[in-house]
Amino acid sequence: xxxxxxxxxxxxxxxQLAGLTALATNLRWTWHPPTRDLxxxxxxxxxxxxxxxLRMLTVIPARKLEELASDAGFLAxxxxxxxxxxxxxxEPRWYQRxxxxxxxxxxxxxxxxxxxxxxxxxxxxxxALPNYSGGLGVLAGDHLKAASDLGVPVVGVGPLYRxxxxxxxxxxxxxxxxxxxxxxxxxxxxxxxxxPSGEPVLVRVAxxxxxELQAQIWEARVGRVPLLLLDTDVEGNDEDLRxxxxxxxxxxxDHRIRQEILAGIGGxxxxxxxxxxxxxxxxxxxxxxxxxxxxxxxxxAREILKGSDLxxxxxxSAVRAGTVFTTHTPVSAGIDRxxxxxxxxxxxDGRLLPEIDPRRVLALGAEDNxxxxxxxxxxxxxxxxxxxVSALHGRVSRRMFGKLWPxxxxxxxxxxxxxxxxxxxxxxxxxxxxxxxxxxxEWGHDGDGGSGKAGVxxxxxxxxxxxxxxxLVAEVRRRARDAWLQRGASALELGWTERIxxxxxxxxxxxxxxxxxxxxxxxxxxxxxxxxxxxxxQRPIQxxxxxxxxxxxxxxxxxxQQIVRFVDDPEVRQRIVFLPDYxxxxxxxxxxxxDVWLNNPTRPLEACGTSGMKAALNxxxxxxxxxxxxxxxxxxxNGWAIPTADGVTDPLQRDDLEADALYxxxxxxxxxxxxxxxxxxxxxxxxxxxxxxLRTLGPRVQASRMVREYVDSYYVPAATTVAAASDEHxxxxxxxxxxxxxxxLYWGRVRVLDTELTYDGTDSLVVGKEVRVRAGIDLAGLDExxxxxxxxxxxxxDTDDLHDVETVPMWPSGRGGYEATLRLPHAGALGYTxxxxxxxxxxxxxxxxxxxxxx
Numbered sequence: 001x002x003x004x005x006x007x008x009x010x011x012x013x014x015x016q017l018a019g020l021t022a023l024a025t026n027l028r029w030t031w032h033p034p035t036r037d038l039x040x041x042x043x044x045x046x047x048x049x050x051x052x053x054l055r056m057l058t059v060i061p062a063r064k065l066e067e068l069a070s071d072a073g074f075l076a077x078x079x080x081x082x083x084x085x086x087x088x089x090x091e092p093r094w095y096q097r098x099x100x101x102x103x104x105x106x107x108x109x110x111x112x113x114x115x116x117x118x119x120x121x122x123x124x125x126x127x128a129l130p131n132y133s134g135g136l137g138v139l140a141g142d143h144l145k146a147a148s149d150l151g152v153p154v155v156g157v158g159p160l161y162r163x164x165x166x167x168x169x170x171x172x173x174x175x176x177x178x179x180x181x182x183x184x185x186x187x188x189x190x191x192x193x194x195x196p197s198g199e200p201v202l203v204r205v206a207x208x209x210x211x212e213l214q215a216q217i218w219e220a221r222v223g224r225v226p227l228l229l230l231d232t233d234v235e236g237n238d239e240d241l242r243x244x245x246x247x248x249x250x251x252x253x254d255h256r257i258r259q260e261i262l263a264g265i266g267g268x269x270x271x272x273x274x275x276x277x278x279x280x281x282x283x284x285x286x287x288x289x290x291x292x293x294x295x296x297x298x299x300x301a302r303e304i305l306k307g308s309d310l311x312x313x314x315x316x317s318a319v320r321a322g323t324v325f326t327t328h329t330p331v332s333a334g335i336d337r338x339x340x341x342x343x344x345x346x347x348x349d350g351r352l353l354p355e356i357d358p359r360r361v362l363a364l365g366a367e368d369n370x371x372x373x374x375x376x377x378x379x380x381x382x383x384x385x386x387x388x389v390s391a392l393h394g395r396v397s398r399r400m401f402g403k404l405w406p407x408x409x410x411x412x413x414x415x416x417x418x419x420x421x422x423x424x425x426x427x428x429x430x431x432x433x434x435x436x437x438x439x440x441x442e443w444g445h446d447g448d449g450g451s452g453k454a455g456v457x458x459x460x461x462x463x464x465x466x467x468x469x470x471x472l473v474a475e476v477r478r479r480a481r482d483a484w485l486q487r488g489a490s491a492l493e494l495g496w497t498e499r500i501x502x503x504x505x506x507x508x509x510x511x512x513x514x515x516x517x518x519x520x521x522x523x524x525x526x527x528x529x530x531x532x533x534x535x536x537x538q539r540p541i542q543x544x545x546x547x548x549x550x551x552x553x554x555x556x557x558x559x560x561q562q563i564v565r566f567v568d569d570p571e572v573r574q575r576i577v578f579l580p581d582y583x584x585x586x587x588x589x590x591x592x593x594x595d596v597w598l599n600n601p602t603r604p605l606e607a608c609g610t611s612g613m614k615a616a617l618n619x620x621x622x623x624x625x626x627x628x629x630x631x632x633x634x635x636x637x638n639g640w641a642i643p644t645a646d647g648v649t650d651p652l653q654r655d656d657l658e659a660d661a662l663y664x665x666x667x668x669x670x671x672x673x674x675x676x677x678x679x680x681x682x683x684x685x686x687x688x689x690x691x692x693x694l695r696t697l698g699p700r701v702q703a704s705r706m707v708r709e710y711v712d713s714y715y716v717p718a719a720t721t722v723a724a725a726s727d728e729h730x731x732x733x734x735x736x737x738x739x740x741x742x743x744x745l746y747w748g749r750v751r752v753l754d755t756e757l758t759y760d761g762t763d764s765l766v767v768g769k770e771v772r773v774r775a776g777i778d779l780a781g782l783d784e785x786x787x788x789x790x791x792x793x794x795x796x797x798d799t800d801d802l803h804d805v806e807t808v809p810m811w812p813s814g815r816g817g818y819e820a821t822l823r824l825p826h827a828g829a830l831g832y833t834x835x836x837x838x839x840x841x842x843x844x845x846x847x848x849x850x851x852x853x854x855x
Contacts, residue, residue, distance in 0.1 A: 472593025
């Protein structure tokens with residue numbers, strides 16, 4: 001029999017223990033060991049099994065709770081923990097101190113936003129809240145945690161999936177099988193947002209055919225950060241609409257656009273209602289983590305337009321000023337695109353956004369293919385500030401989206417970069433924090449190579465690394481046995497799983513999603529060479545491999561099957577294993593226990609990739625192609641770079657070449673260094689690299705560093721521009737709209753009529769010599785204050801294309817003339833040009849409007 005409905009019954013908590021509920025429902029416990037220790041002290045064996053304080057309160061016997069309610073020592077520890085949480089939630093932190101310091105200066109003109117709304121389709125905070133699939137969601141979870149630690153007033157927004165992401169198992173022949181366990185939100189660390197009447201808050205978005213999609217709002221507390229999750233499984237929705245939030249990244253294009261309409265438009269309405277009910281400050285800045293929630297910009301425009309005399313163009317500047325768009329996609333094929341007809345179907349009748357002409361919606365998502373609507377293009381057009389997630393990815397994104405800014409060099413395309421980071425307290429082993437002196441709430445350990453606790457030796461750190469490797473080995477054995485039982489093996493034939501792996505063998509980890517470009521099976525290009533590395537009698541290597549393929553990705557599933565068939569071989573299974581159902585709980589063992597973290601994507605298809613950062617914080621060394629974050633952080637001593645066969649167009653040949661390089665590094669450099677020991681059995685050369693990694697990467701890979709960059713370079717400038725655009729009934733935004741209308745009228749006739757370069761004397765030109773550039777400009781009705789005129793000088797090649805350029809402003813000299821004096825910056829063949837750019841105080845940069853006139 002199957003239940004027709006499921007629900008969760010909560011334990012009755014004695015009044016004396018009421019504080020436990022607050023501790024269990026605030027997800028700060030996921031990165032706060034003292035809180036976890038408190039719950040473990042209630043019943044250590046039970047807590048080790050459930051690893052979730054809220055579930056602990058559900059399953060612990062009532063008799064035990066009554067005993068604890070009369071235990072003076074436990075009550076005192078509970079009060080201390082509650083007091084500590086309240087201090088954490090209320091005390092000024094980095095953001096408040098930073099804002100106060102800025103306000104105390106005499107010349108400050110920055111505005112620190114009262115709140116920032118952060119939209120993402122998934123949030124990986126902890127496995128106790130299974131609302132994520134992989135790196136994007138875990139990054140979003142780490143962003144919220146770091147924002148909480150820093151005191152940044154962020155509100156998270158996204159859907160709540162009733163089936164979360166799938167659980168993975170393997171068939172007997174190694175094929176991925178998906179399972180979708182249904183969750184009950186009332187059994188998770190969530191609270192339903194209700195109206196003063198006690199009824200659930202519902203946000204509504206119009207659907208075609210006169211229908212309406214309703215969603216209730218669940219709130220998770222991530223430290224100081226509220227996370228609002230929208231759930232459409234409510235009475236009042238038609239059956240197909242109840243399923244909008246059934247699965248993460250599931251369904252067809254129609255299902256997906258409904259999810260994204262809900263995330264953007266419904267998410268905005270959820271934030272507004274939440275702030276009205278709770279008194280939380282309304283956000284001024286809106287950060288979209290990928291383009292999925294991009295429709296939120298249209299909802300913000302609708303809010304301003306409703307009941308006003310403003311036009312869409314009038315409010316567009318204010319909407320753009322407050323929007324930050326982060327792209328995680330290094331290839332065009334990874335962008336969400338919908339048929340134009342489908343977008344027209346949802347927006348065409350005007351009910352969804354009644355104040356906005358559907359033609360304006362379609363124009364925002366326009367791309368080269370007139371039949372497709374591009375969510376990334378809309379995200380960029382609705383955001384004044386955009387970024388990739390590593391320096392390399394920023395460069396890739398500027399090339400990928402350069403067509404939106406014709407006439408500008410790639411480096412001038414207004415897409416910058418903020419390299420992702422990871423939340424140290426979540427991912428660093430507490431044993432590592434204890435050894436290194438982990439006093440820093442933002443890091444998990446001080447990250448400076450041990451100065452937090454003087455006198456930590458190679459021997460001590462090596463012993464800890466062996467302990468963590470041993471913990472991983474025990475977990476590998478347990479999970480390998482469970483996986484084989486799921487595949488149909490008998491417990492009687494699985495004794496061998498108790499003997500696989502060895503805590504003294506060099507351990508390499510590879511775990512991630514399994515799209516083709518991440519090359520799960522690169523290590524199998526030459527099976528015999530891999531076999532030799534695994535079974536080397538003097539310097540063996542063991543591999544832990546894990547990963548999920550998207551349910552619709554048959555190619556990814558085939559890669560998993562290929563590696564499973566290799567590891568099933570009795571000859572090698574003692575040294576290599578594929579662990580199904582990769583998730584956060586498994587990941588912690590891998591990041592902490594592996595000596596080497598392997599990452600071998602096809603360059604430059606990895607936007608960032610953060611798993612290697614988590615390994616580095618635990619003393620693991622990275623072995624990676626020069627892609628994502630490793631391209632900028634590798635320094636020659638913190639790991640190894642796999643040479644890439646750039647320029648080789650045959651993908652099979654490229655894989656062969658890079659696999660050969662991988663085998664050589666493992667066999668000729670990595671394994672010898674690991675097994676080269678001193679008289680005390682410590683690999684001194686290896687430990688030197690570990691210490692160097694902790695010292696140099698420790699501060700750089702932190703999510704706290706990432707969030708600080710967003711605050712300083714994106715959130716504060718955005719809030720400052722929003723204020724300038726919206727004050728005095730959007731006077732600034734209306735001014736910019738009028739300016740853009742003026743440009744549309746005159747820009748096409750602006751011309752650089754002539755240019756001239758002169759210099760004093762008859763000497764030859766040398767580096768550093770001053771020269772004068774004059775230009776005649778026809779502004780065609782524009783004022784001098786409407787434009788910037790620049791001379792651009794740089795090296796030239798055979799095609800006269802400029803590179804290594806320097807830009808110098810030119811000043812009006814009367815009668816349409818402009819002049820500039822510049823020093824020649826380089827030797828060799830140089831060239832120059834003159835260009836005219838738009839100029840307005842509310843533009844974030846000269847390329848923003850995509851307009852330029854060149855000589």
